[in-house]
Amino acid sequence: MIQGKFLILKKDEIGTNVFKLLVHSPEIAKKSLSGQFVNISIDGFLLRRPISISDIDLENGTITIIFEIRGEGTEKLSHIKSDDYIDIIGPLGRGFKLIDNSIKAVVIGGGIGSPPLVSISKFYGKNSFAILGFQNKSKVILDDVFEEYCKETIICTDDGSMGLKGFVTNGLNQLLLREKIDIIYTCGPLVMMKGIADIAKKHNIQCQVSMEQKMACGIGNCLVCACEAKRNNKKTYVHVCKDGPVFDYKEVFFDE
């Protein structure tokens, strides 16, 4: 992994309180895998904020990170401007396993869980489907990006103000009626991922989930980012920063 201060080439507000930063770092780009994250230092805060890597561009030596204002730290971070430098440690964690781009993949994102799935869609290209869930039309992000890469992009909103009304699980059930899917990748709220894991199990489809937990060190030392998981058939605490953030759905306990 690498620590440094890297130049922000571009900053966009891509949704309400959702920001996209294009960061110049050929070193980090070269080492990054889909689903890995970077840990960002924000002036005045002890704890860095882990943000997943959304897109990796080897040719231009950049990574894209997308974050939503969640609290004081991300609020402060949202004031960063293009041409500023950002203090990053990364890439960190274990990313998604990309199998073979001739199989059929579906990526399922809930809200701000959608960005880490972008580079997966890029990999599977027209063999991929995206199902993205949001509260309402005003919260929808990245639909254009997924539409460009994927064969089909299904938007679901809780209130039906855009796309299908209801949860991404409905979208997935509908897709499974007409397509044979080989693998599912998902990132979003725990209840959503639990619903998807249940469907994956029923249809016997491989499924990788990206977990979220508050972190401190981000490099496997401090053990604060615990997540209940099955290892060697026993319940234990694994750590999202080092053992994850991506896990096989069979390892994770979704109930809490």
Place this chain on the structure above:
Amino acid sequence: MSRLNLSMCNIKFNNPIIPASGTFGFGLMDFFPFDKLGAVITKGTTKNPKLGNPAPRVAETPKGMLNSVGLQNDGIDHLIENIIPYYKTLNPNVIANIAGETIEDFIQIVEKLNHSEVSMIELNISCPNVTQGGMAFGTSKSSIKTLVSSVKKVSKKPIIVKLSPNVTNISEMAKIAEDSGADCISLINTILSMRIDIRTKKPILRTNYGGLSGEAVFPIALRMVNQVYNAVKIPIIGIGGISNWKMAVEMIMAGASMLQIGSATFNQPTTPIDIIDGLEKYLSENNIDNITDLTGSVVLWS
């Protein structure tokens, strides 16, 4: 000879900088070589493996953080077989930080460590995040006395007693540890604290309370180190919020012979090395021959 060399409890150290237990691990190897440190240290280790507490185990606080890890670790046998030998190849001084629910636990762990290559053993009698043992040992004079004297009877290694700040009179605790045979005192462990999520009315930590660390605790740690320095003759390891070389100088002036650096590394992983460089420069610019000349050099107002 470097101005930072020192000897404490008859052990030679390249410099006074040690990472703090529970904040250090192999993840830092990508940031600096471990032989640059005065010593390396293990996570608090118990007799049997321990799962620790449910998440969330961390909360941000002004200039600090709370944790409630609860001593998650793989147990003493795993530490002795797998971790200590590897650490030993990276730094000549390995300190084992250990914890127990009973005095018997501590004795069994120490007997096992007698045959290992650790330089010193740090007794964690100050963990605020476990229900059994932990801080309960470090907040009662009588249990400090029984524990430390029992451990000293069996230990072949110098014993550091890591004190809890969650007491009204820290000097008394240090004095009783010294009188019971402790070779060294380290302080402070974290301060019992709390944060609440106002939307859910629930504490942020799943255990409700947890331990405060980071810059916010520094002035408290500094005061306590100075009080202990004035109460005991054995050497002191100063811990708590140290984040740069100037704070390190303050802590040494207050009475510390060595320092441990914890939470600051979460933001800047190279902090221990930056502090070593800063101290070196400070000593040479001020013509101080050796770091030990600084220990306790604060001149209190009379």
